[in-house]
Structure formats: C-alpha cells, structure tokens
C-alpha cells in the first residue's frame with residue numbers, strides 16, 4: 242500500500258511557555274488526494290497539530306518535539322520552512338498574521354515571487370487564485386482596508402497561488418458569510434479534483450465536514466480521541482455530542498425517531514436527502530393536511546430608546562462608503578442581530594455606537610446625547626464592545642490584568658474588582674487560565690478573554706462583533722446562552 246503523504250508518528254510537543262504538552266502521542270497518516278478534517282474543542286491542539294506540517298513547529302515556535310513528522314517524505318524538523326512551503330501551504334486561523342502586501346495583488350504575488358517564477362506565470366497564478374476566492378477586481382485594493390472575511394479569502398488566495406500539493410486550512414471560513422463559505426469549499430473541492438491535492442482542514446461545521454472530508458480526526462486535550470469516516474462518527478449522535486461536536490441537525494431528528502422506536506439506529510439520516518427518504522417511507526404515502534396557524538402577536542410595550550442613528554453615513558478615507566443613510570433605533574432590553582454579507586458594513590456601523598468611529602454625516606445618539614459630545618471613557622461605561630478579532634482588543638500581559646484594566650478605569654474597589662474578575666472568568670470557563678499571557682492561548686480562548694473583560698464591566702449595552710468566530714460548538718452554545726442570560730438579567734442590549 243502507498244505510504245501517506247503526511248505521516249505523524251508518536252508526536253508529543255510542549256510550547257516553551259506551556260505548562261503541559263499541547264500534543265501527546267499523536268499518530269496520524271494522510272493519503273495523497275485525501276481530505277482530512279480535524280475537529281475538537283477550543284484549546285484541544287488543532288492549530289498546534291497543523292503547525293507541525295509546514296515546520297512552524299519547531300522552527301518558529303521552538304519547544305521540544307519528540308517523534309517524527311514526514312511531509313512528502315521530508316522531515317519537518319530537519320528541513321527548513323522555506324523548503325517545505327513548496328509542498329505544504331498553510332492558511333492560518335488568523336488571516337492578519339499572514340498578510341504582508343500593501344495591495345491585494347502584491348500580497349497574492351508574494352509567495353510565487355519568492356519561488357522565483359517568471360512574471361507572466363506569477364500574474365496567471367495570481368489571477369486564478371483571486372478568482373477562486375471571489376476577489377477578482379480587488380487587485381489594487383489596500384489590504385489594510387479589507388473586511389475580516391475578505392482578509393480571510395485573501396490569505397487563502399496567497400497560499401493557492403503557490404499551488405502546493407498539500408493544502409492545510411485552519412478554520413478557513415470562520416469569518417465568512419454563507420456564500421463565502423460555499424465558495425471557499427468549492428475552490429477546495431476543485432483543487433482536489435483537478436490536481437489531486439491533499440487537503441487538511443480544521444473545521445467545526447459538521448455539514449461541511451460530512452460533504453468534504455474522507456476522514457475525520459477528533460482531538461481532545463492534545464490526543465486523537467476519534468479517527469475514521471465522518472459518517473461513522475456523526476451517525477453516533479451521542480458520541481458526537483460527547484466529543485463537543487454539534488451533530489448534523491437531521492441526525493438529531495433521526496435520534497429522536499430512534500428513541501421513540503420509529504427508526505433503527507443504523508438508519509439515522511445524515512443529509513436532507515436521506516432524511517426525506519426516511520420520512521417518505523414512514524408516512525407510507527399518507528397525505529398530510531397542512532394546517533394554517535395564526536400566531537397571536539404579543540402586546541408590544543414601548544421601551545426607552547438607548548441608541549439611535551440618524552441618517553448615519555460613513556465614508557472611509559479613500560472614498561469607500563461603508564454605511565449610507567442608516568436610521569435605526571435600539572431600545573432598552575432588545576437583543577438585536579445584525580446580519581449581512583462580508584464587507585456589508587456591519588462592523589463599521591457598530592463601531593459608531595461606542596465612538597470608535599464618528600459619522601461622516603448624520604449622528605449617533607446614546608441615551609439622547611450625541612456621541613461626538615461624549616468622551617470615549619464615558620461611552621465605554623455605556624456601551625461595551627467585543628471586537629471581531631480578539632487580538633485587536635487584548636493588550637495586557639495576563640488574562641487577569643486584561644479584565645482588571647476596564648474595572649480600574651471604572652474606579653472600583655479592589656474587592657469589587659476581584660469579585661468581578663472571578664465571576665467573569667467563571668462565566669466563560671477560563672478560571673484556570675487566569676495567570677496566562679493571552680497570546681499563549683488558543684484563538685477561541687482569546688475570544689473568551691475578550692468577552693470576559695466586557696462582561697466584567699457590565700455596561701447597559703453590549704456589542705459583540707461575531708461572538709462565535711473561532712469557537713467550537715460547546716463554546717458557541719455557551720456563549721449564546723451567556724449572552725441571552727445576561728440580556729434577561731440586566732436588560733443589556735446586544736446587537
């Protein structure tokens with residue numbers, strides 16, 4: 242039998258500053274042309290594992306690796322990163338750490354230029370790569386001004402342009418809208434079909450894993466705890482949940498039917514088509530009469546307006562109009578979801594609520610006062626903002642200090658600070674990471690630190706920009722519960 246193109250043998254690894262190993266005794270083999278999904282909860286070691294494949298570990302992160310990683314027969318600890326990039330393209334979880342160019346064109350050309358290709362060929366590769374991620378026409382745009390989702394697609398294009406035989410994607414679509422996700426995954430499928438590329442994908446979305454992956458490896462606390470075909474895992478709904486992975490929705494439905502004795506467990510459907518077949522069979526051709534239902538609407542209560550935008554328009558330097566003529570009223574106790582495609586202006590809009598941006602024209606009123614008349618400090622008490630990218634918000638050297646910072650600014654007593662820090666840490670489940678440097682945490686853990694530091698302040702309005710980016714399923718469920726609890730107890734607003 243052919244040997245795997247990626248072979249991990251008995252690998253144990255500890256970060257230089259890590260208290261315990263981030264990976265323990267990992268064995269894994271990926272065959273040429275295979276798509277492997279890596280799943281598992283926040284902090285499990287997914288990013289650490291994929292960082293071994295292109296030599297980031299141990300060449301960049303250092304620390305001690307035991308065991309061996311072979312990629313295209315090259316040992317990743319003995320070969321330099323520069324020699325590995327031709328074989329392995331790694332798209333990092335955080336696109337910003339991977340964007341170097343000033344313009345989109347420059348950035349995408351960076352990799353192939355370093356490989357010394359002729360100019361014509363570089364331009365062709367760039368054109369194809371940008372088309373694959375729906376960024377054609379963006380060539381001259383400044384990378385610094387792209388939205389989170391656009392940056393994510395650009396990072397993928399940069400790697401595609403080098404045409405590596407192994408493509409490693411660490412949560413490549415966590416900041417993308419559904420259209421963007423579908424397009425990235427189409428590009429991945431095409432790459433595999435046309436070039437037999439091998440793809441390793443860290444991904445939380447069960448449905449996408451089911452559609453794309455041949456194999457799935459689940460990691461927990463640095464160990465591989467499940468390996469096999471995705472169907473075999475997801476059909477076992479209880480085991481899937483145990484591993485902190487969200488089972489496919491139709492499988493949940495199937496499990497309910499099993500529990501009522503209506504379906505044998507080995508017939509639990511995993512896709513909509515399979516569910517349809519099961520249901521048809523159960524109905525045995527019976528026709529169901531649809532019943533129209535009138536929903537009575539609950540009586541509406543007038544509530545005080547907390548935030549109001551009046552004809553709000555924002556034009557960024559360079560002329561891009563990100564928000565135009567928005568009129569919006571947010572009332573006390575409302576829970577508001579802002580939805581829109583990447584680049585639609587969601588972040589631009591909410592940054593006006595706490596004074597991070599000021600209107601080009603129009604106005605934003607918080608509790609009836611124009612934000613231009615309130616200082617940032619005053620606004621911070623009223624409106625807490627959790628950034629889309631936690632690293633834009635975190636600047637202290639320990640998790641504890643990060644949360645304390647805002648509390649000190651409020652002038653709270655030591656005791657009160659301590660109480661709130663403890664409460665916030667327990668709300669997000671980070672009690673044991675209190676003394677850690679935020680940048681030694683996984684991305685999902687950093688996201689939790691960012692949320693905790695705002696929760697501790699308990700402002701009347703909380704804005705959370707894509708709160709679940711980079712969180713696993715348990716994390717997402719907990720975060721959403723947390724937000725809605727908070728909203729019930731405090732009457733906070735959360736767009």
Ligand SMILES: Nc1ncnc2c1ncn2[C@@H]1O[C@H](COP(=O)(O)OP(=O)(O)OP(=O)(O)O)[C@@H](O)[C@H]1O
Pocket residue numbers: 256257258259263281282283284285286287288289290334680681682683684685686711712713
């Ligand atoms: N630079 C670092 N120094 C020390 N410890 C680290 C460092 N980076 C990560 N860790 C720790 O290693 C463990 C695994 O982290 P890793 O980033 O691989 O998790 P992950 O599964 O990718 O999580 P996420 O889903 O949040 O991205 C965590 O306990 C984390 O706190």
Ligand SMILES: [Mg+2]
Pocket residue numbers: 287288289334411683684685
């Ligand atoms: Mg990660």
